[in-house]
Amino acid sequence: MYEVANKFNFNCHMTACCCQNMEIFLNPYDILKISENLNVTTTEIIDEFILFLEDRETGLFRPILKSARTGLCKFNIDKLCTIHVNRPLSCRLFPLARISGKFLLQQAPFCTGLTDITSIKLTDYLNESSVEEYLSMSDLYHLKYDVLKNLNNGLLKNEYYNNLLNILLYDIDFFYNGELKNINSKDKFTLSLYLVDKLLDIFKLNRSYDKKMIIEELFMEGDKFIVKNFN
Ligand code: SF4
Ligand code: SF4
Incomplete structure (x- = not known):
């Protein structure tokens, strides 16, 4: 090359x-x-x-x-x-x-x-x-990917957190059960990255949440983000 x-x-x-x-x-x-x-x-x-x-x-x-x-x-x-x-x-x-x-x-x-x-x-x-928007989205993804790659806190070794991370990053419609119909791809992507950050925060703070509470907190944060940014 x-x-x-x-x-x-x-x-x-x-x-x-x-x-x-x-x-x-x-x-x-x-x-x-x-x-x-x-x-x-x-x-x-x-x-x-x-x-x-x-x-x-x-x-x-x-x-x-x-x-x-x-x-x-x-x-x-x-x-x-x-x-x-x-x-x-x-x-x-x-x-x-x-x-x-x-x-x-x-x-x-x-x-x-x-x-x-x-x-x-x-x-x-x-x-x-027509690569401009694709390149800027790709840059945001790679910045996040580098953060995740350098994580040294065991999140990726925890099967539950790792699966959840992949759902938030790549399959936001699954997390929201297909209910984000009125949100465009760019906004869904920024929501994904935001929720990945929130998941990292939850893990870092080592809150003794059970799985239901983790999901509830992510939904709550996601709702706040949607209201603030997309309405
Ligand atoms: S489709 Fe075009 S870019 Fe792709 S291999 Fe063939 S010539 Fe190359
Ligand atoms: S999406 Fe598939 S068919 Fe379309 S350009 Fe890429 S490899 Fe080719």
């Missing part, structure tokens, strides 16, 4: 080779946008399309597109992405990747588009791919 500062040679030939046999990582906002696109809950998206890979060192989970890992992505039909408008950030960026704030061109021998002589400006490519 090398950094793209200004221009790179690329023109997509619509082969769909980047939609198969790839580990395509998603962030919570990607999941929310796909669920918005299909008008279903995050739970339904996760059940059908997502696989969670565990980072054994940290105990954290990262979602990927399940079908694309060993075959063709289920969203690809006749070499077209059926969720193009709400496709995940990784798909928007390909053949680029963003690492530490830099845009890198991936070495992908299967991508004939990279052999095209068409030159494209980085800024034009990013604009055409």
Whole structure:
């Protein structure tokens, strides 16, 4: 991979080779946008399309597109992405990747588009791919992920807390039993991150709550957040 500062040679030939046999990582906002696109809950998206890979060192989970890992992505039909408008950030960026704030061109021998002589400006490519909001949501997610990765307080080793953390982060519709219908993806995402912080607070303070009280406190905090920010 090398950094793209200004221009790179690329023109997509619509082969769909980047939609198969790839580990395509998603962030919570990607999941929310796909669920918005299909008008279903995050739970339904996760059940059908997502696989969670565990980072054994940290105990954290990262979602990927399940079908694309060993075959063709289920969203690809006749070499077209059926969720193009709400496709995940990784798909928007390909053949680029963003690492530490830099845009890198991936070495992908299967991508004939990279052999095209068409030159494209980085800024034009990013604009055409409408990545701005996806990038800022991804930044927020990675900031949170880094905090979680560096947790040294046993939360991730506690099965109950770890499961709850994953529900809050990736499947907010499950937590709210599908009742967040009037809240858009961006707001759901900020609510998710807020509730993750609240869960960390509960764990840090080592309150001797039973499971019912933890859930009650999270709902109470969530309600306050919704009233303050979304009404
Ligand atoms: S592999 Fe390359 S050329 Fe083929 S669809 Fe993906 S970006 Fe386009
Ligand atoms: S979501 Fe769309 S662009 Fe991404 S891998 Fe699936 S079909 Fe391809």
